[in-house]
Structures are given as C-alpha cells and as structure tokens.
C-alpha cells in the first residue's frame with residue numbers, strides 16, 4: 001500500500017492552564033490514505049478537535065505544549081514546518097470545517113465577504129481568482145451545500161441565518177478551496193437528517209471525484225457507520241479501538257466502544273440507556289494505567305498500573321485493552 | 325389531565341431582508357403555526373434546517389415580537405416583547421440555546437455565568453451562592469472546579485452542559501430545549517436526557533424539545549410535530565407517529581436517519597432518496613411548499629396549499645393525499 005498522506009504518530013498535546021498542564025492527548029496514532037474516508041469518534045472532551053487543530057497548527061501556541069509526537073503530511077512533519085510551508089499546507093492541501101459554525105464566522109461581515117476572502121487567499125491560480133469568477137465560485141459553493149437563494153445568503157450577516165445554514169456556509173468555505181484532505185469536525189450536527197444526508201453525499205462525492213481524503217469527526221456513530229471506511233475510537237486522548245467501519249459495529253471489542261454503542265438512542269425504542277458510568281477524567285491529574293479504568297466494568301488490577309497498547313486482531317482491527 | 329400550558333395560535337414571524345438592488349422582501353420564517361403543548365409533556369419539534377424552529381422558540385421567549393398570531397401561556401396572552409414581560413414570567417420560561425459557543429459570554433467564568441440568573445431573580449442569599457452553583461454544576465455532572473473555568477477552554481459538550489445548568493437555575497416550569505444535545509456525544513447525551521427527564525418528573529416541567537434526532541424523540545417525546553418551511557406539516561403522539569408516518573416529508577426524514585444496527589435499518593421506511601431543491605423561505609413555491617421535493621405530488625399540489633386535517637384520532641397532517649378520504 002502507498003504511504004498515507006497524513007500520519008499522526010504518538011502525538012502528545014498538553015494545554016497550559018492555571019492549575020498546571022492539562023495532559024489531553026496521550027499518544028494518538030492515526031493515519032489516512034489517499035482517497036480514504038476515516039471517522040474519529042469519542043465522547044465530548046476526549047480530544048478530537050485538539051488532534052485535528054494540531055494538524056493545522058491552529059491551537060493557541062502560547063497555551064500549548066507538544067512534548068512528543070509527529071504529524072507527517074506527505075512524510076514531512078507539520079510540527080517542524082516553518083510559516084511558509086505551513087501556509088502552503090493550509091491553503092493548498094488541508095482544509096477544515098469547524099465544529100462551531102457560529103464561532104467560525106465573523107459576525108460583522110456578510111457571508112459573501114467571508115467566502116470571497118477565503119477564495120482570494122486560497123491557492124487558486126491568478127486566472128481563477130478574477131473578480132467575477134470569485135463571485136461565481138462563491139455562489140456555486142453556496143448552492144452546492146443545498147441552500148436556495150445564494151444571493152440572499154451572500155448579503156446576509158451570520159445572525160440572519162439559521163444554525164444549519166451557518167453550518168453549511170462553513171462547509172461551503174472549506175470545499176471551495178479543498179485540495180487533498182478535508183477535515184470535517186461535526187459537519188452534520190446542526191442539520192436535519194435529509195439535508196445531512198445530502199451534505200454527506202456531497203462530501204462523499206467530492207472526496208471521490210477529486211480523489212481527496214476525508215477525516216470525519218462525529219459523535220454520531222450512525223453517521224460514522226454510513227460515511228466512513230475506517231473508524232478510530234478515542235477515549236481521553238488515546239485511540240482505544242480502530243476497525244473497518246462495518247467490523248466496528250458488528251464486533252466491537254473495547255469496553256468503551258461497547259458503552260458508546262449501548263448509549264445510542266435506538267429507533268427500535270425501549271427508552272434511554274444510562275450512558276457510560278462516570279465522566280471523562282480531569283486532564284490535570286489523569287488516571288495512570290489505562291485511562292478508562294475508573295469507569296471500566298471489566299477493569300482488573302493490571303489496568304491501574306500499565307497502559308495497554310493497541311494490539312492487532314487482524315484485518316486492521318486494533319484494540320488497546322488487556323481484557324481483549 | 326391534559327391541560328394546555330402553552331398555545332400557539334396562527335403564530336407568524338416574518339423578517340424583512342434586503343436583496344441586492346435595494347429590493348425588500350419578507351422571509352416568512354414562521355408562517356401560521358398552531359400548536360398546543362400540554363402541562364408535563366415533552367413535545368418534540370423536528371424539521372428541516374431553516375424551517376423556523378428557532379425563530380418559533382425565540383418568539384415564545386419574547387426575543388422576537390410575533391408578526392401575527394398569539395402566544396398563550398398559562399391562560400395569559402404573552403405575545404409581547406421581552407421588555408414588556410414580568411420578571412416572574414421570565415423566570416418561568418427558559419431556553420437552552422442551539423449554539424453553546426456563542427450563547428455563553430467568553431469573558432466570564434462559569435461562576436459568573438451561573439450567578440447572574442440567581443442574582444437577578446433573587447434565588448440565593450449571598451452566603452449560599454457558591455453552594456447553589458456547585459449544586460447546579462452537579463445536576464449536569466460537572467465537578468466544582470469548573471466554577472473558575474472560562475467557556476473558551478472547554479469542549480463543546482461541556483459548554484452545553486453549562487447552558488443547561490444556567491436554564492435550570494431559575495427553577496422554570498416551561499423549558500425550550502433548542503437542540504440541547506446535538507453537540508454532545510451519545511453517552512453524555514444519555515445522561516443529560518435522563519437528568520432532564522428526572523427533573524421533568526420531579527418538578528412537573530414541560531419541555532418543547534427541538535431536535536433533528538428522531539431516534540431520540542422516539543424514546544422520550546410524548547408527541548412529535550414536524551416543521552417544513554415555516555409550517556407544521558404533521559403532528560401526532562409518538563407511538564402513532566412512528567407506527568404510521570403520513571406526510572411524505574416525514575417519511576423522507578425517517579428513511580434518512582443514520583442508525584447503528586441492522587434491526588433499526590429494517591424499521592426505516594424504504595429509502596426515499598432525498599433530492600430536489602430546498603426552496604427559499606423568501607420564495608415559497610405556490611401550492612404545497614414541499615412539492616419540489618415530494619415523490620408523491622399530483623397536479624393539485626402545485627396549485628393549492630393543503631390544510632391541516634385530523635387524518636386519525638390525534639394525528640394531524642397537511643397533505644392533499646389524505647384530504648381526499
């Protein structure tokens with residue numbers, strides 16, 4: 001198999017906080033091949049966004065410490081890149097759909113201004129960047145995300161749009177310039193399922209047509225199941241299970257994955273599940289050994305002492321747990 | 325037993341927007357909604373993005389003055405703007421906003437955020453303030469050390485829990501939850517929902533629950549209403565609704581739900597491929613507003629707007645296909 005276009009190795013990311021270092025990412029390994037659609041799922045606060053923001057190096061540098069790890073993009077470590085190389089990655093290679101559309105859009109500029117700015121500063125050729133072409137590209141991007149009336153939208157300020165519309169504008173901004181890898185951080189949460197379905201189709205189509213790769217961050221396991229080829233399950237800054245998407249749902253193995261699947265409200269009814277016992281750890285003082293042990297129904301003494309590594313179960317299925 | 329607590333009567337909210345060229349047009353965000361919510365129920369409001377759910381919620385909260393129609397809460401007409409509402413009404417009606425990021429003031433810490441409603445409504449004495457805040461954090465499973473965190477340093481999920489805590493601070497009787505868990509993972513969602521349901525039982529709360537998650541509604545709502553382009557197109561009790569979905573848009577919704585197992589897959593109506601232009605609320609097409617996307621449209625649908633009928637007991641639908649009977 002060819003080399004992955006993105007290969008995150010043993011990534012540790014800590015935040016400096018008032019009370020000391022919050023040791024959030026604790027050795028994340030994740031790779032994506034060309035044309036592959038990869039899902040990243042896990043509880044709120046487990047570090048999904050932190051991981052992907054590290055890839056673009058858009059975490060607040062003064063607050064972040066990266067004691068260990070590499071993020072190889074075409075074999076070159078993003079963490080070691082200079083500003084010029086980094087700029088190249090951001091405008092020509094990787095683009096990201098941000099999780100909170102309201103926060104990603106600037107309230108004082110119209111949507112039109114914001115989209116055309118993205119196009120102006122992108123890696124497009126001079127010719128493509130001619131004035132009327134920019135407007136056309138922007139309008140086209142807006143209609144591609146299934147919003148009627150692109151003209152009204154171009155002239156609107158973010159607060160004049162519904163939540164789902166803002167989210168689709170962020171998607172539009174990411175896809176106008178998308179090149180190689182699209183990172184979508186919860187792109188469907190604010191959309192109704194029919195539009196979500198259409199947006200997913202759009203993303204899938206784009207990825208397939210342009211031969212792009214996709215990392216889809218989501219806490220909807222159903223979406224991950226339908227959208228991706230492979231899924232990484234993350235718990236408290238660790239990847240605890242990786243498998244082909246079908247396999248993850250047919251034969252989930254990690255106790256945490258099982259807990260997550262259990263918690264999904266089912267269309268078959270039967271009321272709400274309890275959710276996984278306990279809460280994600282305090283990153284200032286994360287538990288030793290397996291970080292899941294305080295919440296794990298299957299924990300044994302060893303789990304408190306030692307950290308389990310990802311072990312291969314064959315066919316790309318890997319699990320980090322002593323009890324599997 | 326089923327006593328209405330909130331009644332929306334022909335509620336309308338339009339926005340005037342400017343198109344380029346100086347032309348002015350109306351966005352009919354909410355366009356004639358009739359909805360009765362009974363004391364103690366969990367009313368699920370589901371619908372298209374941009375169909376007017378949040379606008380409806382904001383009108384109920386008094387943040388937008390209705391363009392037409394009335395809002396009756398506990399037998400009192402409250403179709404006035406927030407400024408004209410009494411303090412006790414404001415305490416009684418609360419909302420959890422869709423965007424946890426932008427609804428929390430980034431320059432305040434969590435303690436200051438939760439303090440404000442307690443102080444405004446005189447709900448805690450000075451000495452009890454900290455304890456009350458810790459209690460509130462506890463109801464949403466956040467540890468006391470969150471008091472001094474700022475929203476910017478928290479994950480999306482954690483922020484949403486703070487907004488829920490803030491809404492519950494004033495001990496309201498009617499709470500609008502505008503996609504309160506769409507930013508949360510399933511495990512925390514399960515806990516928050518269980519907590520919301522427990523509180524609802526204990527305090528006889530009524531919820532208007534706005535969401536895109538029909539699987540979630542299947543498990544917790546007493547009734548479900550579906551909105552499309554400013555209007556309600558179907559409404560029924562939850563069991564009926566899922567047993568016999570009637571409106572073509574509802575069936576499209578149900579068939580698009582992402583699920584995690586084969587059993588659930590089997591329960592979905594046959595895949596109705598979601599295609600077609602989503603019309604703009606500025607140019608609502610004539611006839612049935614869904615006809616551009618409807619796989620079952622007939623000649624009549626492009627001409628006449630269907631009216632809401634009760635197709636089965638308590639099951640309302642706005643579609644010509646059912647009117648013929």
Ligand SMILES: Nc1ncnc2c1ncn2[C@@H]1O[C@H](COP(=O)(O)OP(=O)(O)OP(=O)(O)O)[C@@H](O)[C@H]1O
Pocket residue numbers: 015016017022024042043044045046047048049050051060063099219283476477478479480481482507509
């Ligand atoms: N600037 C920061 N300073 C300190 N801690 C931070 C900062 N940003 C994030 N964190 C913490 O890092 C952890 C991981 O956050 P992150 O946003 O990566 O989670 P996530 O998996 O994307 O969660 P969600 O599903 O809620 O979006 C959280 O506990 C969060 O509070």
Ligand SMILES: Nc1ncnc2c1ncn2[C@@H]1O[C@H](COP(=O)(O)OP(=O)(O)OP(=O)(O)O)[C@@H](O)[C@H]1O
Pocket residue numbers: 159160161162163164165190191192339340341351352353371372373374375376377378379380422605
């Ligand atoms: N302040 C405003 N000015 C102009 N138009 C507005 C304003 N607020 C909302 N709209 C328009 O009203 C329509 C309904 O928006 P609303 O936010 O109520 O939708 P929604 O059903 O909550 O959607 P979502 O599920 O995406 O959150 C949209 O077309 C939106 O652009």
Ligand code: SF4
Pocket residue numbers: 254255256290291292293294296297298299300303308320321322323324
């Ligand atoms: S290693 Fe131990 S604590 Fe961790 S998931 Fe496995 S059994 Fe549970």
Ligand code: SF4
Pocket residue numbers: 571572573612613614615618619620621622625630642643644645
């Ligand atoms: S009235 Fe006609 S177009 Fe509208 S939903 Fe019914 S069948 Fe479809």
Ligand SMILES: [Mg+2]
Pocket residue numbers: 048049050099185479480
């Ligand atoms: Mg995130």
Ligand SMILES: [Mg+2]
Pocket residue numbers: 162163164377378379422502
């Ligand atoms: Mg909304």
